[in-house]
Amino acid sequence: MVEKKENEFRKRDLFYLVPLWFISLIAPDPYLYHKKEFKKKDIFYLAAICLAPLIWSDSHFHHLMVLAGIYAILALGLSLFMGYAGQISLGHAAFFGIGAYTTAILTTRYAVPTFLAFWASALSAALIAHLIGRPILKLKGYFLALATLGFGEIFLVIVRESTNLTGGVIGIFGIPWFSVMGFSFDTYFKQYYLTWGVVMGLFIFSKNLVRSKVGRALLAVAASEDAASSVGINVSKTKLEIFVLGAVFAGWAGSLFACIMSTASPEAFSLGFTILVVMMVILGGMGNLYGPIGGAILLTWLMDILSKYQEFSLPIYSVILILFLIFFPDGIGTRLNVRVIYLIGYWAKKKKRDEGKL
Amino acid sequence: MSLLSIEKITKEYDGIKALDRVSLKVEKGRIKGLIGPNGAGKSTLFHLISGVEKPDSGKIYFKEKNITSLESHERSALGIGRTFQTLQIWGNMTVVENIMAGMDRRLGGGFFSYGLWLPWIRRSEKEALKEAKEILDSLGLLGKWESMASQLPYGKQKLLEIGRALAMKPELLLLDEPASGLTLTEIDQLSEKISRTRQEGVTVFMVEHHMGMVMEIADEIGVLHNGKLIAEGTPATVKKNPRVIDAYLTRRNRKPDA
Secondary structure: OOOOOOOOOOHHHHHHHHHHHHHHHHOOOOOOOOOOOOOHHHHHHHHHHHHHHHHOOOHHHHHHHHHHHHHHHHHHHHHHHHHHOOOOOOOHHHHHHHHHHHHHHHHHHOOOOHHHHHHHHHHHHHHHHHHHHHHHOOOOHHHHHHHHHHHHHHHHHHHHHOHHHHOOOOOEEOOOOOEEOOEEOOOHHHHHHHHHHHHHHHHHHHHHHHOOHHHHHHHHHHHOHHHHHHOOOOHHHHHHHHHHHHHHHHHHHHHHHHHHHOEEOHHHHOHHHHHHHHHHHHHHOOOOOHHHHHHHHHHHHHHHHHHHHHHHHHHHHHHHHHHHHHHOOOOOOOOHHHHHHHHHHHHHOHHHHHOOOO | OEEEEEEEEEEEEOOEEEEEEEEEEEEOOOEEEEEOOOOOOHHHHHHHHHOOOOOOEEEEEEOOEEOOOOOHHHHHHHOEEEOOOOOOOOOOOEHHHHHHHHOHHHOOOOHHHHHOOOHHHHHHHHHHHHHHHHHHHHHOOHHHOOOEHHHOOHHHHHHHHHHHHHHOOOOEEEEEOOOOOOOHHHHHHHHHHHHHHHHOOOEEEEEOOOHHHHHHHOOEEEEEEOOEEEEEEOHHHHHHOHHHHHHHHOOOOOOOOO
């Protein structure tokens, strides 16, 4: 048997080197905590998102991606609040609902243009978040989770019971398409660019926050509130601001959702939906901004694929989530490279290991 | 005129007086040490000064201003920086970001100007980065500026915490046991850093158990025992004070002779 030299190239190394090289081209860098500046890769992502609907000109794909984009906006806001400021919110769907209902009521009852309703949704979500946030954000951990959960449920009850305003359980129908200055977003293709345009704008905004003073204050609050206030960071104000910002994102998402689905009904904003969004943030990776967007796309597709299997969809769905959490414990966005190196390397070196050479 | 003056401050925990009508002054531009046996109330006093806790009675003046009712972050904004007895650096950020976060109160601008990345924000962030690197350089941590703060060894983390407090350009720096857990060489570095800080015009008020260090660098020392200030003066006089010797050599809960 011929002894092999160290570091000798073997053909089977290509088995994992090629995929790794490919992944390193497109995947976000590992340890995103360090890398907060914009990168060349961001242009690649931007191009991918711009070109995707042109390559796959399938309206089902467009519709899915529109939904994914809306969820991505929500998840982005929540990720600032959860991943960066280290707080928990289980009432985020309520702000989504507030946005959707504001748009629905304004456009159907008062014939307000959708573009104005879009801003009004953000405003109303922000106002309510401000009112709720002041008392609630004094709480920490589980208590905060429970309080926000309670807020979400209260919102649902109010929506179901105030039939005159919100249409009760049935909801509101016939919300017009989103339109700006007479240009109506009436196909899935146009809506795709609308939602992903909003996602891009908010992503850049969030990224700017994260890489500057605001992001540092958020991380400081998450790590140690005492230390944060010892250098003059106003902890309660920082938390409130980011909570309101998350609500504004959710309000916009809700407004787009209402325009695109042309309905607003209470079951869309239930606890299950909140958990879905939280799942997107966790699965995507806390503490980076690519994660929630990736998580939103992944979960939207997963739900769509699984919907073929009817009654088995939920169990399969949960098993897949559990597997993801096992193999990507800190989210797929955070260190995809590292995890994939591990996974591929595991199989590539299996034979060696079995022979006891490693 | 003294920079910080504490007047008859009292703090009780469940009926036990942690501090009993303590009055103390810290003069501008000096290093003041505070020593005392365990449980003497030193850390409580620090918490009261930095606003983590509120006193039951008494008043605290900083630069002739009554700060007794101010929140912790408002006091920091006035120029009181501090470090903690149990290390509190932000492990989720890089070393340089820890320092830059320390500059928080000096960087202006609201939420939206940062989100929109206005031109002057870009400039101020750049300057902040440059200044943070200078601070790291003076601490000897520049080589690790991009690594996560949690990956630094303990001694360096302690230095980083002091650097963070200095980054906010405080007038008064409260150091809560800066030398605890450090090696002898690190303590030497630390005392050199503290003396240099004083030369830059920062008043230092420190709690310390390491007698050698505090006797060497402090201009003035206060001794707390069972919540009361039992001695105050230069290190030499404090060392000879019979009450201080008594406090350190006898048991705290000594029963009165029957």
